[in-house]
Amino acid sequence: MKDDLFIRTKVPMTKSEVRSISLDKLQLQAKNSFLDIGSGTGSVSMQAALEFPELKIVALEKNPDAIEINQTNIKHFGINNIDLQVGTAPEDLPDEKFDSIFVGGSGGELSQIIDYSYQHLTDKGMLVLNFILNENALEAIDYLEHSDFTDLDVIQVAVSKWHQLGKGHYFKPQNPTIIISAQKGEQE
Template sequence: MRDDEFLRNKVPMTKSEVRAISIDKLALTNKKTFLDVGAGTGSVSIQAAREFPDLAVTAIEMKDDGIDIIKQNINKFNLQNINLIQGVAPHDIPNQKYDAIFVGGSGEQLEPIIEFANEHLTDEGTIVLNFILFENAMQVEKLLTDAGFKKIEMVEIGVLRWHQLGKGHFFKPNNPTIIVNARK
């Protein structure tokens, strides 16, 4: 989905190229349950819910601005398969099994979120996490390894967008994003 399809406010959004790779790494085909932690604008939840209409999506976000814009986007796209929760992860996440978990924001709760994922991901379930800080990516790699996750992968994506400047054009960079994925 294009970024301009989403209603926006000041809440940061996972951009389309990063979202596409993250959703691909989640491997949602034939999965039943998906959890989006730190949902922000809900762009990952919204796109996953649209592309996989039989997927039960749970999105958790703690900030009022995020909840507001996610609700607006759920209504805009007329989605019935998203359960939106305002709360803090992992404390307020429903106690059930998930086939895939995406972590876009951890609110300084990275270790307990990984513990939750380890306990609540189904066998062969996937987890994908996005970071802009190298230190957070290295911390999660250790946490995933210590928890026994398999096939840990890490990629960095840098996207540059074409912009006009006077009579010419240039590529303006977005912040690079580190995408970490692993399997239970």
């Protein structure tokens, strides 16, 4: 889904290529429920909602500007399967099970969010986290390596787009993004 389809503000947005990889790692095919923690502009939730219209999506965001652009884009796309909730993680996270959880922002509560995710994912549920700061990614990797999550996978995506500059062209880089995915094993 192209980025220019979204109505944009200054709220940062997960870009198309990173969004595509993150959605693929969430494994949303034939899933029932999806939680987006720190949804930002909501681009991950909205693309998931449009690709999987039967999917029940809960998006949690605390930033008033992000809430406003979420609401604008939900109306813009005519989406009816996102429950946009105002709140902070982990205290305002819903007490229900999800097939997949995406973390776009942690507000400094990363270990608590990972613990919540393990407790609230269904068996074989997927957790996907995106980071631009190495320190946050390293904290998540260390915590996940010592958790009961399985199939830990860490990649860095560096996207550059063709851009005109005067008479020439160059590849204008976007922020590299670290994408971490892990699976909840079957409960015994």
